Amino acid sequence: AAVLGTAEALRERPMGRSVVFLLTSVEEEGSYGSAYFLEHSPIPVASIAAAINLDAGAPLAPPRKWYVEGGSLLTMAAAIRRMTADSAWRIETLPMQQSWDHWSFHARGIPAAFPVPGEGWGTMTPAEEEAAMRRWWRHHRPNDEWDASFPWSGLRASAEFAIALGRALDASLAFDGKP
Numbered sequence: 001a002a003v004l005g006t007a008e009a010l011r012e013r014p015m016g017r018s019v020v021f022l023l024t025s026v027e028e029e030g031s032y033g034s035a036y037f038l039e040h041s042p043i044p045v046a047s048i049a050a051a052i053n054l055d056a057g058a059p060l061a062p063p064r065k066w067y068v069e070g071g072s073l074l075t076m077a078a079a080i081r082r083m084t085a086d087s088a089w090r091i092e093t094l095p096m097q098q099s100w101d102h103w104s105f106h107a108r109g110i111p112a113a114f115p116v117p118g119e120g121w122g123t124m125t126p127a128e129e130e131a132a133m134r135r136w137w138r139h140h141r142p143n144d145e146w147d148a149s150f151p152w153s154g155l156r157a158s159a160e161f162a163i164a165l166g167r168a169l170d171a172s173l174a175f176d177g178k179p
Helices: 002-012 032-039 074-086 102-107 126-136 153-175
Strands: 065-069 090-094 112-117
Touching: 002 153, 032 102, 074 090, 074 112, 074 153, 102 112, 112 153
Parallel strands: 065 090
Antiparallel strands: 065 112
16 A cells, blocks of 8 residues: 555656666565566666665654664765755664665665654554554454554655655755766
8 A cells, every 4th residue: 555655646746767666575585576676677777776665664653753774875865864954854874784675776786775663653652652553563464454443644654754765865866966
């Protein structure tokens, strides 16, 4: 839902460059899906300007803070500075970790980021956060069903953050002269 919603938002208001949505698998065993994509890419790998990995899971309400793994790298740092100047988001950067799909892009010299929602969600108290996590925070199951009471605002915030990061990257890369 988040990927489709993000794609729809970018279709309605495109960025200055093409955007590819890639859903990979086998990350836990060594990021085989992202590595395979880069080895067999239908688009020239040299034309990939950046990658944003959205595999962190959405918070159950808009977070008060974000962590961005890979955010201290030059291209990402410029984009994050642009984001924080234009928004109320609090963002802390983390070093790049080899255990996620964005590492495959980083290893090929492609700027990559992994936004992770931080602690403190919206106006929820710690007790409300804990109760929401007990009810909703788990891996998908075969018997999952639609539930209208799911707190969608956190998922929306994650998509909005990814779009804002993508737009900030697009502007930073254009400023740096990257096609």
